[in-house]
Amino acid sequence: MNIALPSYRHVDEMRPWSDREHRLECVAVTPEAPDVMTFTFRPDRPGHFFRYLPGQFVTLELPVGPEPVMRTYTLSSSPSRPYTVAVTVKAQKDSIGTRWMFDHLKPGLQLKAIGPLGDFSYARHPGAxxxxxxxxxxxxxxxxxxxxxxxxxxxxxxxxxxxxxxxxxxxxxxxxxxxxxxxxxxxxxxxxxxxxxxxxxxxxxxxxxxxxxxxxxxxxxxxxxxxxxxxxxxxxxxxxxxxxxxxxxxxxxxxFQPVAPPPPVVVADHGGEAQATKVIFTMSGKEGLCEPGHTILQAARASGVRIGAACESGLCGTCKVMKLSGEVEMDHNGGILDDEIDEGYILACCSRPRGEVEIEA
Ligand code: FES
CATH class of the missing domain: 3.40.50.80 (Nucleotide-binding domain of ferredoxin-NADP reductase (FNR) module)
Known part of the structure; x- marks a missing residue:
């Protein structure tokens, strides 16, 4: 029987896993402590290595039911060993996503991942x-x-x-x-x-x-x-x-605990009625109204448009979408880079439209 063996490659002959979305393939599940497991992944495409900063996180899309959930986990692995990444997670009694990982995530299974992201790294804040x-x-x-x-x-x-x-x-x-x-x-x-x-x-x-x-x-x-x-x-x-x-x-x-989603912002009413604004979702061909103070994410949900979201507080970058036209007020917590904003991306969970907007979703 002929088995195709992977060819040996040095890291400088490989490409970085640094795009916005990829799939990860689970290669190992390791118990660490009571209710704590490490899940190790490799890229789904051969010839890629992982490039990230130590201390950064990824968001995983977990198929827990008809609607997947997005969960953000810090990488416990080190970028100095770039062929795999690992997350080490503790299952709380009421956790849905992490419990699913404990029960179902096995070597060979693939998950969609977003990231890596985050500023909590000695590489960003070096000290003696x-x-x-x-x-x-x-x-x-x-x-x-x-x-x-x-x-x-x-x-x-x-x-x-x-x-x-x-x-x-x-x-x-x-x-x-x-x-x-x-x-x-x-x-x-x-x-x-x-x-x-x-x-x-x-x-x-x-x-x-x-x-x-x-x-x-x-x-x-x-x-x-x-x-x-x-x-x-x-x-x-x-x-x-x-x-x-x-x-x-x-x-x-x-x-590392989820932050509560932000409440709608109270919009000052200067005499006239505050107006709902039109949001057009180009990929799904739907449009809806965004109530005053509500976010693009809330408008998407109300219109039946799915935009993945995890932290819902402008931190994890999961809800990043392209804004094709119009203006928004974005109040994020580091989940998006300045370059991405310049390219036209916004975080749907913390962006509120200022008039009609078109969103690629
Ligand atoms: S869902 Fe995390 S930044 Fe929007």
Whole structure:
């Protein structure tokens, strides 16, 4: 039997996976901790490698039912190893998308992906020394950056502080402990919230505070800080640092919990009735009215036009569409590049028409 073997290619003989939309093929599923899995993907087209920044995210289209859902996940892999990408996800009790991944996503299955995107990366905010602070699955961008720095600059000065519910819930524990042995300037600390009866733990316990940060990195005031975790956790870290006189220009954070979609903007009524505006969707051949203060995404849904969306707060870039004519007011949170705006793209979830507009959707 003749089996066609893939030919060996160097990375400079391959093309980057950097277009707006591609399909990813799952190649591995790895359990990491209770209810936490890593899904590894390769490009669906041979001869491509992944180009992204450590700490960036992708949006996956998950076929959970008749209508797919879009979910945004930080890449836990490192661009220094560009042949595959991986996301490491925790399934919450009520999660639809992540639960679908746990139950159905197996090697060989392909998903549509959008991205990579995001500004939460040491590559965008370089510093002489870093403090990575995370909780729960907020560890994923920190691991991506650590893996990347460990490959590119193994002498990087990193203090890595991670908070988990219990020792068993520490994701990537063994890999990080190995990094602490391999990298000469890598300091690692874990803070555990609770121990079960009889469980041994010699590390830090309780909640994060300034004293525990200083215990790991007494020079934390001189470090560039990256923080990721639940909102109350990040608020505590922010307040601890600010209270200690930290220069908050060197503080960067990433929320990994979905942000609530923005409410409609209240439009001032200067005497006359605020008018709904016409939105024409050219690809579907439909048109509808956008109520005052509503977004293009809301108008699309009301007209039966499908535009994929995940964060619905101008962050992930999933709802990027081409505006063919007309004016919009866009209030985004970094989910679109200036070049893309110049080309005519908008984010439908945070763009409100100023008069009639034509959208390629
Ligand atoms: S849905 Fe994320 S930017 Fe619009």
């Amino acid at each position: 020394k870093y403090l990575f602070v995370s909780a729960g699955s907020g560890i994923t961008p920190m691991v991506s950056m650590t893996r990347d720095l460990s490959d590119r600059q193994p002498d990087s000065d990193i203090a890595f502080l991670h908070c988990a519910r219990s020792p068993d819930d520490i994701i990537f524990r063994w890999e990080l402990e190995a990094k602490a042995r391999e990298m000469p300037n890598f300091t690692l600390g874990f803070i555990i919230e609770q121990l079960s009866h009889g469980q041994l733990w010699s590390g830090l316990k309780g909640r994060i505070d300034k004293a525990k940060i200083a215990l790991l990195a007494s020079d934390f005031l001189e470090r560039t800080v990256f923080c990721c975790g639940p909102a109350p956790f990040m608020a505590t870290v922010r307040e601890s640092l600010a209270g200690a006189g930290f220069d908050m220009a060197n503080y960067h954070e990433e929320a």
